[in-house]
Amino acid sequence: MGQTQPSERIKYVVEGGHALKGEIEPSGNKNAALPIIAAALLTSERVELTNVPRIRDVEALVELIQTVGAKARWTGQNALEIEAREIRPADLDPVLCSRIRASILLAGPMLARCGEVTLPPPGGDVIGRRRVDTHFLVLQQLGAEVHLNGAYEFRTSGLAGADVFFDEPSVTATENALCAAVAATGTTILRNCASEPHVQDLARFLIAMGARIEGIGTNTMVIHGGTALSGTRHRIGPDHIEVGSLIGLAAVTRSEITIRNAGVEHLRSTLMNFERLGIRCRIEGDDLVVPAGQEMKIKPDFGGHVPKIEDQPWPAFPADTMSIAIVTATQCEGMVLLFEKMFESRMFFVDKLIAMGARIVLCDPHRAVVSGPAKLTGARVESPDIRAGMAMLIAAMCAEGTSTIENAQQIERGYERIDERLNALGARITRIPPRG
Numbered sequence: 492m493g494q495t496q497p498s499e500r501i502k503y504v505v506e507g508g509h510a511l512k513g514e515i516e517p518s519g520n521k522n523a524a525l526p527i528i529a530a531a532l533l534t535s536e537r538v539e540l541t542n543v544p545r546i547r548d549v550e551a552l553v554e555l556i557q558t559v560g561a562k563a564r565w566t567g568q569n570a571l572e573i574e575a576r577e578i579r580p581a582d583l584d585p586v587l588c589s590r591i592r593a594s595i596l597l598a599g600p601m602l603a604r605c606g607e608v609t610l611p612p613p614g615g616d617v618i619g620r621r622r623v624d625t626h627f628l629v630l631q632q633l634g635a636e637v638h639l640n641g642a643y644e645f646r647t648s649g650l651a652g653a654d655v656f657f658d659e660p661s662v663t664a665t666e667n668a669l670c671a672a673v674a675a676t677g678t679t680i681l682r683n684c685a686s687e688p689h690v691q692d693l694a695r696f697l698i699a700m701g702a703r704i705e706g707i708g709t710n711t712m713v714i715h716g717g718t719a720l721s722g723t724r725h726r727i728g729p730d731h732i733e734v735g736s737l738i739g740l741a742a743v744t745r746s747e748i749t750i751r752n753a754g755v756e757h758l759r760s761t762l763m764n765f766e767r768l769g770i771r772c773r774i775e776g777d778d779l780v781v782p783a784g785q786e787m788k789i790k791p792d793f794g795g796h797v798p799k800i801e802d803q804p805w806p807a808f809p810a811d812t813m814s815i816a817i818v819t820a821t822q823c824e825g826m827v828l829l830f831e832k833m834f835e836s837r838m839f840f841v842d843k844l845i846a847m848g849a850r851i852v853l854c855d856p857h858r859a860v861v862s863g864p865a866k867l868t869g870a871r872v873e874s875p876d877i878r879a880g881m882a883m884l885i886a887a888m889c890a891e892g893t894s895t896i897e898n899a900q901q902i903e904r905g906y907e908r909i910d911e912r913l914n915a916l917g918a919r920i921t922r923i924p925p926r927g
């Protein structure tokens with residue numbers, strides 16, 4: 492079922508300096524598809540999902556739900572059917588779990604269906620410490636016992652609603668709590684929880700299954716648990732991080748592109764921060780036009796002070812768009828501080844941009860000052876994580892000469908057929924090996 496083997500090394504050879512033109516549609520949101528696939532285990536009935544991104548992380552989670560007994564079948568390029576008639580808390584492959592962060596998302600649904608699950612530690616992007624404490628905190632309050640024994644052992648004799656306060660608005664912990672709470676008896680209140688578009692999408696999916704959830708899109712959700720959950724059909728929403736990536740890409744390559752069905756209601760903080768870099772987009776219905784000839788002048792704060800782009804929990808600027816903002820800023824006139832608060836090593840990739848000619852001072856693991864514009868030159872670089880990989884692809888596309896991006900399978904964990912889709916707009920990306 493996997494499109495590429497885990498051990499397969501992929502590289503992109505990119506010829507820089509080509510402007511793009513045309514229309515593109517974002518894929519479904521990876522971080523919505525993952526909890527929704529896990530939540531399909533909550534019912535024994537058939538769930539039909541469309542607009543599922545066909546990416547490595549999704550393929551890995553599909554393999555994991557098959558291990559516990561679910562039947563999963565791709566019925567189209569982006570259509571996935573799941574039927575979890577009989578589920579058992581089988582041993583999950585530690586290597587597969589360590590490849591994706593989302594393996595932890597099986598905790599809530601498996602507790603609800605089987606009363607137990609043992610999960611090897613999750614993986615995901617290597618961008619700093621990936622804490623799981625919030626997952627334990629919230630699931631314990633909903634009636635689970637958690638033991639650390641190399642793997643994480645979750646067990647419950649019955650989930651019960653509770654008034655839960657999150658120590659931080661963790662995205663995947665909120666998703667686990669939602670799945671546990673819909674199956675718990677009584678009412679649950681989740682306070683200080685996450686509210687990202689993918690959390691909202693999961694909540695809507697659960698409602699379509701029969702759950703009762705209030706407060707979607709806010710940091711307090713109320714769940715009236717214990718309702719019977721049935722099969723349903725659901726379309727995964729567009730990936731707002733991919734939209735942010737496309738905006739940055741269009742701006743630095745001086746291209747005009749139209750992003751169709753961009754999910755504009757989720758783009759306010761993204762658009763606001765690109766405007767700080769002198770990049771303005773036009774909203775036309777649910778499409779987003781990135782016009783050519785952007786000003787690309789960083790707007791100082793009032794009084795001429797250096798402005799700041801910082802990530803924060805939703806609805807503020809998403810952490811996953813930070814690497815894209817950094818590479819985009821290298822092509823803008825002026826100076827800006829980029830402040831990443833969530834992960835200790837997400838910014839380390841800037842040394843690769845510096846090697847290409849970018850003017851960046853990494854002040855500490857969380858803050859970088861970018862001064863632009865800088866002429867970038869093609870180089871051989873390696874992608875450490877999904878978003879840094881995309882940032883390097885963007886850099887390579889606006890650089891003079893040819894670049895090679897090694898470890899591009901990282902990019903493909905999060906972006907579907909990105910080489911093909913960008914080449915259709917005029918990019919020159921050669922994937923090695925070619926797609927089979």
Ligand SMILES: CC(=O)N[C@H]1[C@@H](OP(=O)(O)OP(=O)(O)OC[C@H]2O[C@@H](n3ccc(=O)[nH]c3=O)[C@H](O)[C@@H]2O)O[C@H](CO)[C@@H](O)[C@@H]1O
Pocket residue numbers: 522525592593620621622659660661662663664685803804810811832833834
């Ligand atoms: C599969 C999935 O959905 N992955 C996303 C999810 O990961 P994930 O759910 O793993 O990330 P969390 O939301 O739990 O937290 C991420 C990190 O940020 C820190 N933290 C969190 C909240 C906060 O207000 N302040 C803060 O500093 C945490 O300590 C942690 O180190 O959310 C992250 C933050 O949006 C994204 O980068 C990931 O793409």
Ligand SMILES: C=C(OP(=O)(O)O)C(=O)O
Pocket residue numbers: 548591592593614615616617618811877878905
């Ligand atoms: C950090 C990311 O993903 P994950 O949490 O799956 O590692 C990301 O999508 O940028």
